[in-house]
Amino acid sequence: MPRELRGVATYDAPPNIALVKYWGVRDAELVLPYNSSLSVTLDRLRSRTRVRFSPSLEEDEVVLNGVRATGGARAAVLRMLELVRELARGSGSAEVRSENNFPTASGLASSASGFAALAAAASAAAGLRLSGRELSRLARRGSGSAARSIFGGFVRWEAGRRPDGKDSFARTLFGPGHWPELLDLVVLVEGAPVKSVRSADAMQATVRTSPEYARRLAGLPRRLARIERAIAARDPGKLFPLVMEECDSFREVCETTFPSLDYLTPSSRAILEEVRALNRAAGRPVAGYTHDAGAHVHLFTLERDAKSLRRRIAAVAGVRSVLVVRPGPGTRRVDGRAPSGAAPERRRQP
């Protein structure tokens, strides 16, 4: 007989922005990507999720941003609860409440922070004490990019090779304090459409139909290594052009997908053009742009250039606001019941 689960936990998890994108899976059920990816975990923004397992609940209850969840959103949360029950060898219903302090489904990676917070809160509430690596693998099952939001700073998610996915998890390469001058200006644009196709489905359409996808994959290991070296050396002259090259490659495979995937608005495109013009005029890379499967744009720049860049970008038609964000910490427990952060690594797994 599985034991009846009871317990409660609340976690905060941050979104992340990918410098090398995850786009395409070799196993959709286990969420195993074709390529390794690299991201920066963002401070200031967070999903806060509370999970309570209790025998008094008749069924799972899911409330997202104050609204009872239905359809696909509810189903995705229930799938994660099911994985946690299996891991804990337990049964019983749970109540899940989650809130973001930023707009949901807007290209600000709410699925990454949402599933990182859910995996951490649900596993802790069920009495599991998972290592960072185990949590990353669990969060990956909810949304691939969530594997990276478990950790802070500059994070790499290893694609892995094993069919069971045991070697597909993220880790911190450099902590949040590695490069204190580096900022991400998050440019929120007006009229960003709410996603009509889930990323998980959109990326598989790219794998199937984009004639550019194979070439992108072949070039990624080299680009990833160069981006890692540029971060290690804190070299904006190397990093910013590489980040833009990677973003352009991601956009190219989206646009050549059938039917075509277009996540940008005219203002997003104007921002990319403004950054190209600015870098040309300055004769050096002042900023590097990137975006995910959404219309908002992230601009990496150094502290000394941030003020003038922000002024210039805020003047682009259709820009709603610009948030200044730094690399931040990973997923943390916030109900004071245990040390924050994931449990320390246990012995290596076989």
Ligand code: PMV
């Ligand atoms: O984790 P998902 O299913 O939301 O997909 C994320 C895909 C991108 O954000 C576009 C890229 C990435 O690596 O985060």
